[in-house]
Amino acid sequence: xxQVEQSPQSLIILEGKNCTLQCNYTVSPxxxxxxxxxxxxxxPVSLTIMTFSENTKSNxxxxxxxxxxxxxxxxxxxxxxxxxxxxxxxxxxxxxYIPTFGRGTSLIVHP
Amino acid sequence: DAGITQSPRHxxxxxxxxxxxxxxxxxxxxxxxxxxxxxxxxxxxxxxxYGVKDTDKGEVSDGYSVSRSxxxxxxxxxxxxxxxxxxxxxxxFGTNTDTQYFGPGTRLTVL
Numbered sequence: 001x002x003q004v005e006q007s008p009q010s011l012i013i014l015e016g017k018n019c020t021l022q023c024n025y026t027v028s029p030x031x032x033x034x035x036x037x038x039x040x041x042x043x044p045v046s047l048t049i050m051t052f053s054e055n056t057k058s059n060x061x062x063x064x065x066x067x068x069x070x071x072x073x074x075x076x077x078x079x080x081x082x083x084x085x086x087x088x089x090x091x092x093x094x095x096x097y098i099p100t101f102g103r104g105t106s107l108i109v110h111p
Numbered sequence: 112d113a114g115i116t117q118s119p120r121h122x123x124x125x126x127x128x129x130x131x132x133x134x135x136x137x138x139x140x141x142x143x144x145x146x147x148x149x150x151x152x153x154x155x156x157x158x159x160x161y162g163v164k165d166t167d168k169g170e171v172s173d174g175y176s177v178s179r180s181x182x183x184x185x186x187x188x189x190x191x192x193x194x195x196x197x198x199x200x201x202x203x204f205g206t207n208t209d210t211q212y213f214g215p216g217t218r219l220t221v222l
Contacts, residue, residue, distance in 0.1 A: 032208055042216070045213070046212075089153065100153070
């Protein structure tokens, strides 16, 4: 069964600090991996998308990495801001119409 | 929210009543999706559509039906609502190999 596991489940950091979120998956065959940011009470918003041949992708202060051999991805947030407080969701697709979503990492940034 | 709306945004209903949720997109996109999001679970695909009158089941389709009579509208119907269908429902458009754009969500409570 395809699975996407995210860690940690929740994370609290101080404003200005960096953090890294992890995503491990067992989806096969692999098509792409996406990271979404979901603010409380809103729909997810795309941050990055990576295919098999890409191992890093940046979007401002967000940098995602992908190791397709070990089936791991990470999302690194640099110089965190209060507005980064949200849930971050890893999504892995096998090319069909049914993606597999992780449960998300809840990030809280304190001033 | 990128050219996609959902209605109603909140609904409380009673067990056994029919419920229809509406999703409207202004991007003329061919592919649309309905997901549900519950605590402890990632987003799960209910149904998707790859064109007018072309729909298929996702991983949690039991108790739900959909219709797509126009490109811009995708309806989700709960024929006879149950308490287990209390959830937050998200609609999205986009392809599975690229970014999906999500609506703001509908919070449904079945008493």
